[in-house]
Amino acid sequence: MPAESRFVLDFADIDAGMLPEVGGKAANLGKLARAGLPVPPGVCVTTDAYRQAADAAPGLAGIIEELTATAPDDLPRLTELAGRAREVLLAAPLPAEVAAAVADGYRGMDAVAVRSSATAEDLPFASFAGQQDTYLNVVGETAVLDAVHRCWASLWTDRAVTYRAANGIDHGAVRLAVVIQRMVQSAVAGVLFTANPVTGRRREAVIDASPGLGESVVSGTVNPDHFVVDTATGRIRDCRLGDKKTSIRGVRGGGVEHVTTPGDTGRACLTDAQVRAVAVLGARVEASYDGPQDIEWAIDPEGTLWLTQARPITTLYPLPAARDGLRAYLCVTLAQGLIRPITPLGLATFRLFSSSVAELFGRPLADPVAGAAAGAQAGLRMFVDLTGVLRSPAGRMIVPRLFDVMEARAAVVMRSLFDRPEFALTRRSVLPFVARLADVAVRHRLPLHAVRALRNPQRVRRDLDALADRARRRLDLPAGTTAATRLDQAEQVLVHEGFTAVMPIAAPAALAGFGMLALAGRLVPDLAPGELQTVLRGLPNNVTTEMDLALWHLAGRIRGAGETLGADSGTLAGHYHAGTLPPVAQQGLADFLDRYGHRAVAEIDLGLPRWSEDPRHVLGVLLNYQRLDDPAAAPDAVFAAAAREAEETIATLTGRARGGLRRRAVRFALDRARALAGLREFPKYYFVVVLAAARRQYAAVGAELAAAGRIDTADDVFFLDLPEIRAALAGRDQHAVVAARRAEYDREMRRRQIPRVLLSDGTEPERELPRPAAPDGALAGTPASAGTVTGPARVILDPVGAHLEPGEILIAPSTDPGWTPLFLTAGGLVMEMGGANSHGAVVAREYGIPAVVGVPDATTLLHTGRQITVDGATGLITRAG
Known part of the structure; x- marks a missing residue:
């Protein structure tokens, strides 16, 4: 290939598959130009040209190696190395053959825009917008060559280097191309989003426009005119005029100038026809890419x-598969405390469990693998269709009330949809729901199970333990079992012994316990706020607190x-697997994992290792426990004190009741409330027992597929769904599928904002709601566990390997049972997710830890080390200083 064609390509010669040669921006422009869209002509200086220049820059390769070895949060080191990279690249002269090719490509274009086009830029998952440099109205060969050289150096700006580090992009793999494009000396220009970037709504174009070059809008130096257009109808839904006091214009001979004007707030810089034309152009671009686009345009x-x-x-958050009409979806995995994505096989397991729920309600599915029709997935997270709930009087009455105590903010979002015409009530009577509920209650003998639980709570616990043991045995298959049989058996247990087995026993028992608590509340006069909740402190029969205390006793x-356990948790895990921990630690950890090794952080995802496979988190918690040296703060002492406080409260409330019969009724009700309320944790515990047992079978299938060469490693099986696993067993190679997944x-692991509720048009309704009211400087959430504590915040996004000093206030996006060992040394708890009866709130109350949950953006607004006060009674978090 001639040197000039290797180093410079015309837009007409570029297609979307040439990302490694031309970078994201040029690949997009080439695709758009080939599609016949109105793209100003231009050329791309390829990554081969950059490579020639970089190879000639002495020491650059060594600097890149140092950057690769630097931690993403070590900003001083990253910026120092970025500066050195820029210096050596700018100091190296342009290779002569590259300079000649650039000059030839520029010829005949007069004024041009010179823009960077990185290979890690304008990608579907990371736009890198503004991370590299742009030079406008560049005139003349010498100026163009200098602009190209400076664009190359901008690959190593501080902002570009830190952005790549934060997004996990390999510095050594990134190359830079440069776009040289004929300059549009625009009368008016701006940006267009083909979906609303604030609400997420698709087919709603958002346009910002201002006189002059579009750089004034992109850089934020002007208050532009703002338009919102319904692209389906062309209707302009909103028009807000900016002052437009600053514009950027090209200067004759090259360069730009910033012009200050009196501004024009009374007249839009675009006519209605032009607004619609820009929106139509955006729709054409979106159709070319089959996805929403961020567009710069000029007139x-x-x-x-x-x-x-x-x-x-x-x-934008991805959308579930399209269905008729506007639908509302609740993120089930987020409601369960999981921000991270679910592995594909984990999602397949959720579909099997949804089939178990359908079976529980007497509606078995013809295809259990496909799951219930109400289930959906997007962004590797599980959603459930709420549309029927919102259109039903029974759904509106019951489901938001459940979420008031489970995940309060989600309940607020649900109620905000009640007045939307798309979710208007389609049924007026609650009788069909009542009849269906009665049918379920009779078929599964729920009243009888409730009565049995009230009569003998400990028998219920034994029955539930026996169910879990039976599920384990059903999935304890011998070594010679065929892979197909392993799949069949796992499917059978997940569907037919999932919720169908445990819920008819556990749910009536736990509901009976809370019903007894409510009954006592009606029989006792003059209850103080929160007094009745004290009865639920230090509960027995809670499998999660039993686990936490067992780990604490092991530490003791x-x-x-x-x-002593002096090493880091990773090293200790290696010693454990080798059998070389100190004797008591070795045997004690083995016993703990024999009982609780099926658990894990993010344990509802079958695709993640269990503690029995990877005990680093457990060992990290034991290391944390070694730092607690105050006997009065010992978790078992705190738990025992909470239990005593609960018993004292029962005695007080019983004595307050009037009449002997009523006192006996109150005593019985509160005793049963304590004995049964802790069983609310058991269904999830059982669910995780079954998942861990099924995981062992899928891992065995994965080992067989890896041995046959259909996948690389046994763990790759967790990135396939069930039909794909069966196809692999039949001989199909799945390497490409696994790599894409x-x-x-x-x-998706890098995504931090997950919608609680998502509409099928992309709208995230929570974004349209006001934040919870709070005094200036405070954050507000849902009160979860009474008490006030002041201490340093500790923001933890992942509990594995987390360091939490005794007394620090844990700030977390959400929690599941894998987090709760940290509660034993925490001074308080703040969570972005949850309600008053969510898992984290319940455990915090049992341990007597002040807690506030459902605090939007807590992990970004609160910072590690900052002194804060958490008031678990009012739901307020205040920051000192």
Whole structure:
């Protein structure tokens, strides 16, 4: 290939598959130009040209190696190395053959825009918008060559380097191309989002426009005119005029100038026809990419509309598969405390469990693998269709009330949809729901189970333990079992012994316990706020608190034996697997994992390792426990004190009741409330027992597929769904499928904002709601566990390997049972998710830890080390200083 064609390509010669050669921006422009869209002509200086220049820059390769070895949060080191990279690249002269090719490509274009086009830019998952440099109205060969050289150096700006580090992009793999494009000396220009970036709504174009070059809008130096257009109808839904006091214009001979004007707040810079034309252009671009786009556009003095740049909008949440009409979806996995994505096989397991729920309600599915029709997935997370709930009087009455105590903010979002005409009531009577509920109650003998629980709570607990043991045995298959049989058996247990087995026993028992608590509340006069909840402190029969205390007792035995665990958790895990921990620690951990090794952080995802496979988290918690040296703060002492306080409260409330019969009724009700309320944790515990047992079978199938060469490693099986696993067993190679799924999973792991409720048009209704009211400087959430504590915040996004000093206030996005060992040393708890009866809130109350849950953006607004006060009675968090 001639040097000039290797180093410079015309837009007409570029297609979307040339990302490694031309970078994201040029690949997009080439695709748009080939599609016949109005793209100003231009050329791309390829990554081969950059590579020639980089290879000639002495020491650059070594600097890149140092950057790769630097931690993403070590900003001083990252910026120092970025500065050195820029210096050496700018100091190296342009290779002569590259300079000649650039000069030839520029010839005949006069004024141009010179823009960076990185190979990690304008991608579906990371736009890198504004991370590299742009030079406008560049005139003359010398100026163009200098701008290209500076664009190359901008690959190593501080902002670009830190952005790549934060997004897990390999510095050594990134190359830079440069776009040289004929300059549009625009009369008016701006940006267009083909979906609303604030609400997420698709087919709603959002346009910002201002006189002059679009850089004034992109850079935020002007208050632009703002338009919102319904692209389906062309109706302009909103028009807000900016002052437009600043514009950027090209200067004759090259360069730009900032012009200050009196501004014009009374007249839009675009006519209605032009607004619609820009929206139509956006719809054409979106159709070319089959996805929402962030577009830069310009209108020249003759009135011609030009498309100067387009990139995917990377912040929008993906949509579930399309169904008729507007639908509302609740993120089930987020409601369960999981922000991270679920592996594909984990999602397949959720579909099997949804079939179990359908069976529980007497509606078995013809295809259990496909799951219930109400289930949906998007962004590797599980959703459930709420549309029927919102259109039903029984659904509106019951479901938001459940979420008031489970995940309060989600309940607020649900109620905000009641007045939307798309979710208007389609049924007026609650009788069909009552009849269905009665049918379920009779078929599964729920009243009888409730009565039995009230009569003998401990028998219920034994029955539930026996169910879990039976599920384990059903999935304890011998070594010679065929892979197909393993799949069949796992499917049978997940569907037919999932919720169908445990819920008819556990749910009536737990509901009977809370019913007894409510009954006592009606029989006792003059209850103080929160007084009745004190009865639920230090509950027995809670499998999660039993686990936490068992781990604490192990720490005590290790300390009592004089053993120390001085290494990091990863090293200790290696010693455990090798059998070389100190004797008490080795045996004690083995016993703990024999009882609780099926659990894990993010344990509802079958695709993640269990503690029995990877005990690092458990060992990290034991290391944390070694730092607690105040006997009065010992978790078992705190738990015992909470239980005593509960018993004292029962005695007080019983004595307050009037009349002997009523006192006996109150005593019985509160005793049963304590004995049964803790069983609310058991269904999830059982669910995780079954998942862990099924995981062992799927891992065995994965080992067989890896041995046959259909996948690389046994763990790759967790990135396939069930039909794909069976296809692999039949001989199909699944390497490409696994690679694509792992890439998607890695992208979704970087996503921090997950919608509680998502509409099928992309709208995230929570974004349209006001934040909870709070005094200036305070954050507000749902009160979850009474008490006030002041201490340093500790923001933890992942509990594995987390360091939490005794007395620190844990700030977390959400929690599941894998987090709760940290509660034993925490001074308080703040969570972004949850309600008064969510898992984290219940455990916090049992341990007597002040807690506030459902605090939007707590992990970003609160910072580690900052002194804060958490008031678990009012739901307020205040920051000191």
